[in-house]
Ligand SMILES: Nc1nc2c(c(=O)[nH]1)N[C@H]1C(S)=C(S)[C@@H](COP(=O)(O)OP(=O)(O)OC[C@H]3O[C@@H](n4cnc5c(=O)[nH]c(N)nc54)[C@H](O)[C@@H]3O)O[C@H]1N2
Ligand SMILES: Nc1nc2c(c(=O)[nH]1)N[C@H]1C(S)=C(S)[C@@H](COP(=O)(O)OP(=O)(O)OC[C@H]3O[C@@H](n4cnc5c(=O)[nH]c(N)nc54)[C@H](O)[C@@H]3O)O[C@H]1N2
């Protein structure tokens with residue numbers, strides 16, 4: 086597989102196991118961090134160490150062994166790499182030349198080492214000292230006619246302390262324009278769940294896995310994107326807990342898994358079957374599945390079985406009757422057609438659900454990235470409410486978040502529609518009047534750039550232009566700006582698609598030591614289960630010229646707001662002072678933060694529905710309606726296929742570690758399209774044919790990606806899948822969930838164009 090030629094072969098082994106161990110060793114070796122890397126791995130997710138920079142799945146409280154996974158090791162190895170992007174590198178390459186390189190190539194150049202400024206005369210980035218960089222940002226921001234002409238993006242690796250201050254800086258500057266990666270990810274969780282249960286977060290914690298009697302894993306590729314959760318699934322299966330996996334792709338780790346940290350299993354080549362029921366859903370068919378399940382429950386209840394928890398419904402909920410009427414009005418033939426599932430299987434899934442006295446429903450992007458993503462999640466809540474699956478051990482809703490601190494960033498103020506009580510407390514604690522009107526989310530940010538009303542873009546981490554929809558259009562929008570700033574660890578496309586002025590500001594990463602005038606500092610993050618823990622880097626920073634994100638925020642504020650009411654200079658050095666302010670702005674959840682964070686295992690933020698308290702407008706949990714069975718606008722065109730854009734096993738979002746996708750049997754290629762063989766044959770194509778895809782829209786814009794190889798894959802009929810971000814040019818900017826603004830990246834209507 087090392088000759089670079091594309092190869093495709095079915096992967097028949099369990100996921101995890103020696104394949105994962107070998108991949109871990111290889112990646113550490115290739116990034117030449119074997120010694121440094123293994124020392125860092127020992128400190129990852131241990132009390133006193135740093136939090137894994139990869140996904141948001143919590144680390145366990147009680148396992149004392151080496152706690153990491155293949156993809157955590159990859160994230161660390163690529164962060165701790167010895168490769169460096171220096172001023173000589175930028176001298177040797179114009180931006181236009183760099184633009185012609187692949188995302189993988191850019192990533193492989195290594196860590197950024199000093200601040201750089203774009204020089205139009207030479208089309209190169211040239212060195213620029215930190216003071217000059219902050220002065221440039223301050224000058225641009227102060228020159229704007231309105232603070233709403235600036236957009237302040239955040240990606241979810243930024244820790245609480247930096248995100249909290251960034252939110253304060255931007256609000257004192259005068260806008261709520263906070264597009265963030267969550268706007269493309271779990272925003273349906275943040276916006277869809279509050280009307281239903283009063284919080285936009287999950288209601289389970291790690292211990293719940295030990296008490297669950299059934300676990301659903303819906304629209305989530307666990308073995309690749311939250312590999313540490315596999316340990317919980319393996320343990321659950323060993324206890325005989327049924328696991329229902331709902332996915333259009335039979336993801337390998339959901340079928341069979343070998344726990345790489347289980348010595349006996351590794352030695353004996355053993356493995357554990359994971360899904361007791363694999364539900365091969367059509368793309369967007371989940372709504373029909375949920376309604377089918379509820380229909381069976383109502384029907385069986387009507388026949389005298391006791392299935393619905395009427396006591397729970399009576400005490401805690403409102404709106405049950407309307408949901409029951411809606412569900413009973415759906416015909417089985419429509420449910421079967423929309424879900425692509427046999428009625429028998431839906432009845433089997435219901436059996437699993439009603440035998441369980443405590444059910445957890447975990448989900449990922451397969452549920453959120455649809456045009457009705459937010460309301461689809463409300464149907465998940467309906468399903469859970471019917472059997473009282475809240476407020477007891479082992480039960481609840483479990484959004485599996487993406488970036489390691491994406492949930493935390495939202496909690497501490499990265500929110501384009503901030504609650505008024507938060508704004509009141511910001512006013513009281515910091516002494517300025519924050520703006521009250523909602524700001525831009527990611528899609529609105531792009532619209533403002535296109536319209537020319539946005540002039541400045543500051544990216545706190547991430548790779549905005551590469552992550553967003555409608556690639557070509559978004560590139561053009563970005564290039565209209567006066568200033569673009571990338572606050573970042575690695576070179577990425579976002580630095581090459583830039584405004585008239587542009588800065589690259591390199592930061593100290595999660596695994597590295599932050600030392601200030603007040604001594605060594607730590608930061609905090611909140612995981613997917615609302616647990617807040619400290620993170621202390623152990624490695625020396627990649628370059629002596631890097632700054633921590635906190636200092637960058639403070640110095641942007643000092644350069645922009647000469648009359649600020651906030652004591653920015655003090656926060657640069659002492660992060661406890663920042664945590665004291667977080668506690669003051671969020672007394673309900675963060676009171677005593679600086680003290681509580683001293684507990685080696687951290688602490689949980691309060692999630693009221695766990696206590697059966699519902700902070701909704703009526704103090705109840707609400708059954709909410711989503712009429713019909715469609716989560717995306719129907720398309721009449723018979724040639725239409727629904728395209729899901731997914732991650733390979735060897736990438737972290739726009740960071741491409743390699744061109745392999747081991748569990749799906751793809752090597753040295755990312756330009757592939759997974760298709761059902763009958764759909765392929767119906768189009769007169771051979772397996773391995775090269776095709777183009779075109780988006781079906783009525784806006785007159787041609788969106789097309791060429792050079793895709795068709796692979797036979799067990800997809801449901803009418804569903805195809807390929808990789809993000811290569812296929813983002815096909816995703817129209819207008820194609821998003823109206824409630825949350827989340828682009829519907831899992832259900833793009835496309836047609837195949839033979840070439
Ligand atoms: N190694 C690694 N870890 C990561 C990331 C990474 O890129 N690499 N990214 C991080 C981030 S930011 C996030 S948000 C998470 C993402 O983690 P996931 O949510 O697992 O992300 P995706 O790869 O987008 O895949 C989602 C799954 O949804 C399925 N799917 C597609 N359409 C549908 C549908 O209509 N219904 C159902 N039921 N399923 C569907 C796909 O087949 C796929 O298995 O992972 C985080 N962790
Ligand atoms: N078509 C399609 N589009 C999607 C998705 C999809 O499934 N399909 N998924 C969406 C999802 S779920 C998400 S979350 C977004 C992701 O969008 P982003 O979060 O914007 O993208 P990433 O690729 O995670 O960002 C990687 C960059 O972050 C920087 N970085 C890494 N570590 C640090 C750090 O510690 N500090 C700072 N300051 N910078 C750092 C590095 O420079 C790196 O190049 O993409 C979305 N886009």
Ligand SMILES: [Mo]
Nearest residue numbers: 270271487488
């Ligand atoms: Mo995400």
